[in-house]
Amino acid sequence: MxxxxxxxxxxxxxxxxxxxxxxxxxxxxxxxxxxxxxFLVCDSKPTVTSRQSAWSPSSSATLxxxxxxxxxxxxxxxxxxxxSIQRGLAFTQRLFNASMYAISxxxxxxxxxxxxxxxxxxxxxxxxxxxxxxxxxxxxxxxINYWLLWALLVLIREPDERRRxxxxxxxxxxxxxxxxxxxxxxLLIAGLWGAGLRQFTAILVLVPxxxxxxxxxxxxxxQAAYAATMAALCQAVETKDFYTRGHSxxxxxxxxxxxxxxxxxxxxxxxIRYAGMLHDVGKLGVPTKVLQKNGPLTEEELxxxxxxxxxxxxxxxxxxxxxxxxxxxxxxHERMDGRGYPxxxxxxxxxxxxxxxxxxxxxxxxTSNRSYRGARTLEGAVADLRRxxxxxxxxxxxxxxxxxxxxxxxxxxxxxxxxxxxxxxIPRDHDDPTAPLRAVESY
Amino acid sequence: MAVGPQAHGSNWRAAVDSGALLLVAGTGMLVAAxxxxxxxxxxxxxxxxxxFGALIALGExxxxxxxxxxxxxxxGSAGALAYALLLGVNGVPAQQPALQVVAVxxxxxxxGALPHLAAGRPAGVSGMAARLxxxxxxALVFRPFTRVPAIGAEAHWxxxxxxxxxxxxxxxxxxxxxxxxxRADALRARFGVVLWDEMKVQLPLGWAxxxxxxxxxxxxxxxxxxxxxxxxxxxxxxxxxFRRYAGIRATYLxxxxxxARVTEVGGYVEDGHAHRVGQLAVAVGRELGxxxxxxxxxxxxxxxxxxxxxxLSDPIPGGATVLASRGDQRRIAELGxxxxxxxxxxxxxxxxxxxxxxxxxxxxxxxxVASRIIRAANAFDDLVxxxxxxxxxxxxxxxxxxxxxxxxxxxxxxxxxKVAGRRRTGR
Numbered sequence: 120m121x122x123x124x125x126x127x128x129x130x131x132x133x134x135x136x137x138x139x140x141x142x143x144x145x146x147x148x149x150x151x152x153x154x155x156x157x158f159l160v161c162d163s164k165p166t167v168t169s170r171q172s173a174w175s176p177s178s179s180a181t182l183x184x185x186x187x188x189x190x191x192x193x194x195x196x197x198x199x200x201x202x203s204i205q206r207g208l209a210f211t212q213r214l215f216n217a218s219m220y221a222i223s224x225x226x227x228x229x230x231x232x233x234x235x236x237x238x239x240x241x242x243x244x245x246x247x248x249x250x251x252x253x254x255x256x257x258x259x260x261x262x263i264n265y266w267l268l269w270a271l272l273v274l275i276r277e278p279d280e281r282r283r284x285x286x287x288x289x290x291x292x293x294x295x296x297x298x299x300x301x302x303x304x305x306l307l308i309a310g311l312w313g314a315g316l317r318q319f320t321a322i323l324v325l326v327p328x329x330x331x332x333x334x335x336x337x338x339x340x341x342q343a344a345y346a347a348t349m350a351a352l353c354q355a356v357e358t359k360d361f362y363t364r365g366h367s368x369x370x371x372x373x374x375x376x377x378x379x380x381x382x383x384x385x386x387x388x389x390x391i392r393y394a395g396m397l398h399d400v401g402k403l404g405v406p407t408k409v410l411q412k413n414g415p416l417t418e419e420e421l422x423x424x425x426x427x428x429x430x431x432x433x434x435x436x437x438x439x440x441x442x443x444x445x446x447x448x449x450x451x452h453e454r455m456d457g458r459g460y461p462x463x464x465x466x467x468x469x470x471x472x473x474x475x476x477x478x479x480x481x482x483x484x485x486t487s488n489r490s491y492r493g494a495r496t497l498e499g500a501v502a503d504l505r506r507x508x509x510x511x512x513x514x515x516x517x518x519x520x521x522x523x524x525x526x527x528x529x530x531x532x533x534x535x536x537x538x539x540x541x542x543x544x545i546p547r548d549h550d551d552p553t554a555p556l557r558a559v560e561s562y
Numbered sequence: 563m564a565v566g567p568q569a570h571g572s573n574w575r576a577a578v579d580s581g582a583l584l585l586v587a588g589t590g591m592l593v594a595a596x597x598x599x600x601x602x603x604x605x606x607x608x609x610x611x612x613x614f615g616a617l618i619a620l621g622e623x624x625x626x627x628x629x630x631x632x633x634x635x636x637x638g639s640a641g642a643l644a645y646a647l648l649l650g651v652n653g654v655p656a657q658q659p660a661l662q663v664v665a666v667x668x669x670x671x672x673x674g675a676l677p678h679l680a681a682g683r684p685a686g687v688s689g690m691a692a693r694l695x696x697x698x699x700x701a702l703v704f705r706p707f708t709r710v711p712a713i714g715a716e717a718h719w720x721x722x723x724x725x726x727x728x729x730x731x732x733x734x735x736x737x738x739x740x741x742x743x744x745r746a747d748a749l750r751a752r753f754g755v756v757l758w759d760e761m762k763v764q765l766p767l768g769w770a771x772x773x774x775x776x777x778x779x780x781x782x783x784x785x786x787x788x789x790x791x792x793x794x795x796x797x798x799x800x801x802x803x804f805r806r807y808a809g810i811r812a813t814y815l816x817x818x819x820x821x822a823r824v825t826e827v828g829g830y831v832e833d834g835h836a837h838r839v840g841q842l843a844v845a846v847g848r849e850l851g852x853x854x855x856x857x858x859x860x861x862x863x864x865x866x867x868x869x870x871x872x873x874l875s876d877p878i879p880g881g882a883t884v885l886a887s888r889g890d891q892r893r894i895a896e897l898g899x900x901x902x903x904x905x906x907x908x909x910x911x912x913x914x915x916x917x918x919x920x921x922x923x924x925x926x927x928x929x930x931v932a933s934r935i936i937r938a939a940n941a942f943d944d945l946v947x948x949x950x951x952x953x954x955x956x957x958x959x960x961x962x963x964x965x966x967x968x969x970x971x972x973x974x975x976x977x978x979x980k981v982a983g984r985r986r987t988g989r
Contacts, residue, residue, distance in 0.1 A: 334806075
């Protein structure tokens with residue numbers, strides 16, 4: 120598929136470039152050389168945005184070449200990606216990137232000329248007239264680049280890995296803004312070229328850019344470290360109960376999957392991911408012997424378990440999360456019919472985050488091994504979700520969850536082999552709707 | 563939960579007040595002089611002054627907090643420094659005197675800080691003063707030179723570039739110096755260590771600010787005041803990147819602080835234990851001259867030092883590990899280290915937690931300093947707890963001192979008693 124795209128691009132380029140003016144005199148060749156180097160430096164260490172795409176601020180060099188040298192120069196600088204010193208790029212990938220950049224550069228340059236932009240180093244009086252055409256060209260460059268890349272990523276996606284690339288979606292808007300910001304650097308390079316700073320311009324202009332990249336890399340590293348630390352701490356909380364091992368992680372992923380399916384924006388999906396991870400942290404406040412008790416529960420013990428969302432809230436309240444995440448943790452055991460806990464909210468009174476987490480939470484509980492039963496099949500669990508849809512769960516979310524499940528799958532748990540029905544064990548799990556909590560009186 | 567951290571917070575505030583007062587008063591006098599002089603001779607090239615003033619105000623509005631509670635305003639600083647360095651606008655030489663630069667910068671900063679005040683966020687006055695002094699320094703040194711044709715309007719570009727680089731470097735260092743003085747005074751930390759930390763934190767953003775200031779100063783000659791608007795964009799991108807970085811750092815720390823409380827909620831340790839040990843360990847580490855990255859790791863380790871108790875099915879009575887058997891202490895430390903190691907990114911922290919149960923002089927060799935600090939801070943808090951009772955603290959310190967031959971590092975205990983003594987006297 121990549122090869123097909125490359126061939127198509129090359130054909131397009133051949134047609135586009137047929138009537139370009141390729142005459143460059145000596146000073147222009149120097150300019151071209153500096154800009155090509157600038158492009159390669161920018162391109163050398165991209166911010167990897169996902170497994171399949173990476174981002175670098177190299178467009179500033181292309182756009183500067185557009186102003187200083189015209190369409191031919193822009194195309195040449197863009198096509199320099201072919202020589203990129205990034206490691207691990209296959210030749211077809213390089214060819215794809217080069218032709219993609221060349222096409223974007225060509226389109227941008229044509230727009231620039233069509234709107235009255237002048238080729239050559241800007242002189243006195245060029246500003247601010249040049250800004251309009253340049254801004255339009257920058258926008259075209261960024262949009263075509265993204266559109267081509269996006270189309271390719273959709274096309275080459277393997278049928279069996281239909282999971283949507285969350286990190287790409289998450290970063291898209293941020294990158295788009297950054298790219299437009301960096302595109303203005305192209306204009307600055309061009310403008311300063313006229314002011315006599317020449318090559319030094321490029322060096323000075325690169326500084327804020329590299330600093331931003333450093334900060335972005337630091338951010339990514341911190342974010343990964345943060346997620347790993349949080350997962351490790353949540354695992355520590357789970358060690359109290361053998362049967363809930365991995366539960367937080369799966370609920371976190373399930374809730375995020377459901378949130379994406381119902382079209383929450385990336386920041387909220389990220390928040391619900393954390394909320395799902397932390398939803399049961401309050402269980403620490405419940406004595407181990409109550410959690411692992413196999414006999415009937417007394418009223419006090421029941422109350423202790425039902426208090427865990429509040430204890431969880433108490434722990435995570437000081438974290439600077441979205442308030443929604445806190446509400447999600449506090450209310451994840453409310454029911455649509457109002458018979459849940461801790462507050463007994465009903466229907467739309469229950470925060471959306473809590474309704475989402477409730478579905479993922481119950482589904483994971485049903486498909487995991489428990490002391491009183493082995494893991495149930497996904498089909499059985501889906502049937503049970505449907506059965507309690509409307510009374511316990513939000514029907515719209517149940518439908519969306521089932522859709523998402525069919526598309527993205529669920530980590531299947533092997534039913535414990537040594538598991539057998541033991542006498543005197545009362546089926547009970549606070550997350551499992553098939554074995555609800557009951558106080559001793561109800562038996 | 564409340565007593566430890568709050569008492570600590572108020573101590574810091576009191577210290578900041580006394581240390582920063584001199585700086586703020588000095589800066590105020592400088593600004594008053596600059597304003598008076600500017601009012602007397604009138605504003606030179608007021609369109610330019612207004613444009614830069616607006617950029618500085620916007621930058622102040624968009625200020626950001628770097629890790630370690632450091633308030634900065636990169637866009638505002640870049641605007642003010644560019645105004646100090648400005649050679650000309652559209653071919654017309656720039657003629658603003660240094661004191662006008664100070665007055666415009668001060669006015670811009672004040673206007674930009676007002677919305678923050680209105681929103682109830684206190685103005686970081688000492689940070690603003692440090693930024694303004696750096697700008698004033700650059701302006702006072704560089705403005706007179708712009709009248710010299712060899713550097714000013716007719717200069718060859720590289721002469722101006724070298725002069726600007728030198729002046730900006732000095733200005734940056736001046737700002738770091740002032741910030742470090744204030745911080746060392748407020749935190750009662752060693753000045754050399756604090757200055758080094760400050761320079762390391764400020765360096766990346768400092769580069770970006772300096773480069774942008776120079777670019778604006780050069781570009782305005784050809785592009786006119788449009789240069790301000792254009793250079794604002796890339797620096798804004800840089801600032802957004804930094805804001806996200808600072809944000810995740812803060813959330814990280816908050817999360818570890820919050821999750822450290824699971825041992826309290828689970829009834830394994832006394833309320834507020836993790837937080838108090840964290841604060842105490844950091845104060846002791848600072849007393850011993852540890853750098854900021856080391857202190858952060860120390861705080862993480864201190865907050866999570868009891869996380870291994872989660873693996874015990876039954877809490878130790880009262881949760882005080884100092885009273886537990888040596889074998890149990892060791893097992894808790896090992897279990898905790900195993901939990902932290904799972905994160906994969908905090909291995910030094912895990913190592914610190916693992917060695918916290920080792921005696922100062924024991925069969926295992928010497929534990930790392932951070933582990934020794936946590937061992938002493940933990941023992942102190944197990945014995946004293948949230949109590950503000952002086953005699954109880956004295957008794958606890960006495961007990962730790964008696965054990966310095968084998969159990970606790972005497973230097974750590976000495977630092978701990980200094981920290982505890984400061985708390986008692988309120989400073």
